[in-house]
Amino acid sequence: MAGRGSSSPCAACKLLRRRCAKDCIFAAYFPSDQPHKFYIVHKVFGASNVNKMLQELPVHHRADAASSLVYEASARMKDPVYGCVGAISYLQNQVSQLQMQLAMAQAEILCVQMQQECSSSSLPSNQQETHESKFLIDFS
Amino acid sequence: MAGRGSSSPCAACKLLRRRCAKDCIFAAYFPSDQPHKFYIVHKVFGASNVNKMLQELPVHHRADAASSLVYEASARMKDPVYGCVGAISYLQNQVSQLQMQLAMAQAEILCVQMQQECSSSSLPSNQQETHESKFLIDFS
Numbered sequence: 001m002a003g004r005g006s007s008s009p010c011a012a013c014k015l016l017r018r019r020c021a022k023d024c025i026f027a028a029y030f031p032s033d034q035p036h037k038f039y040i041v042h043k044v045f046g047a048s049n050v051n052k053m054l055q056e057l058p059v060h061h062r063a064d065a066a067s068s069l070v071y072e073a074s075a076r077m078k079d080p081v082y083g084c085v086g087a088i089s090y091l092q093n094q095v096s097q098l099q100m101q102l103a104m105a106q107a108e109i110l111c112v113q114m115q116q117e118c119s120s121s122s123l124p125s126n127q128q129e130t131h132e133s134k135f136l137i138d139f140s
Numbered sequence: 141m142a143g144r145g146s147s148s149p150c151a152a153c154k155l156l157r158r159r160c161a162k163d164c165i166f167a168a169y170f171p172s173d174q175p176h177k178f179y180i181v182h183k184v185f186g187a188s189n190v191n192k193m194l195q196e197l198p199v200h201h202r203a204d205a206a207s208s209l210v211y212e213a214s215a216r217m218k219d220p221v222y223g224c225v226g227a228i229s230y231l232q233n234q235v236s237q238l239q240m241q242l243a244m245a246q247a248e249i250l251c252v253q254m255q256q257e258c259s260s261s262s263l264p265s266n267q268q269e270t271h272e273s274k275f276l277i278d279f280s
Contacts, residue, residue, distance in 0.1 A: 043189075044185065044189065044193075045184065045185055045186070045189065046185070046186040046188070046189050048186070049183075049184065049185065049186050053184075053216075053220060056220065057220060057221065061220075061221045064221050064222065065220065065221045065222075068221065068222045068223055068224075068225040068226070069223075071225050072212065072216075072223055072224055072225060076193075076212075080193065080196065080197060080201075080205065081197065081201045081204050081205045081208065082204065082205075082208045083208055083209075083212055083224075084208075084212055084223075084224035084225065084228060085208040085211050085212060085224065086208070087228050088224060088227050088228060088231065091228065091231035091232065091234075091235060092231065094231075094235050095231060095234050095235060095238065098235065098238035098239060098242060099238060101242055102238060102241055102242050102245060105242060105245035105246055105249060106245055108249055109245060109248055109249055109252065112249065112252045112253065112256070113252065115256075116252070116255075116256065116259075119256075119259075
């Protein structure tokens with residue numbers, strides 16, 4: 001954690017060229033040894049907005065909020081058109097594709113099982129016992 | 141589209157209480173009849189940052205960028221701790237679960253097919269033809 005009110009200001013106060021007060025809201029989440037984190041949130045959201053967003057949250061949520069703001073700002077720097085929304089869109093497509101593949105695999109399982117049932121019902125009685133033996137893995 | 145330089149300013153200029161110039165960068169993406177869109181991007185990113193982000197992009201990318209900024213700001217308003225990152229995390233979990241379910245379904249298909257092969261090889265020759273007939277759907 002950055003020195004608060006000491007000679008080593010946090011990354012935010014260093015970038016904003018101001019004194020890092022003892023109760024600096026940024027100091028806990030933007031330490032002086034990771035200056036790029038505050039640089040990107042400042043560039044995307046602005047220091048004043050980040051300050052407000054953190055102030056409006058209970059203290060125990062601020063670390064997660066600061067991390068998610070850094071993640072979001074980083075995504076916007078990498079993809080200035082879509083930012084995080086590009087990742088959401090990509091993941092939504094991936095979910096749709098996987099759901100389709102899963103539905104097809106489940107249909108295939110049903111088909112194979114139906115084929116087994118048809119085959120076993122056409123077998124002579126001395127063959128049916130072997131054919132109907134359970135071989136499926138129970139994934140439940 | 142909001143009137144530019146007319147008596148009907150765009151949503152941004154209305155909120156910022158300024159004259160909506162003919163070349164206002166916000167007017168095309170923040171029309172006066174959807175004031176909440178600019179309100180939320182202003183609250184989360186700040187008008188000045190939104191202006192800069194749009195200016196830095198080629199004109200043909202600005203509509204998508206404005207939409208993604210509105211989406212991102214809306215997510216941050218609904219979830220002030222995680223914003224869009226909450227949706228990304230949820231989708232990543234969904235992808236992992238679906239990948240696992242798909243792998244299990246594919247393993248089950250292999251098992252059933254192996255069972256079929258074992259059963260058919262133990263059948264008398266007159267039963268094998270029926271049992272080996274193709275019944276699987278070709279999903280390729």
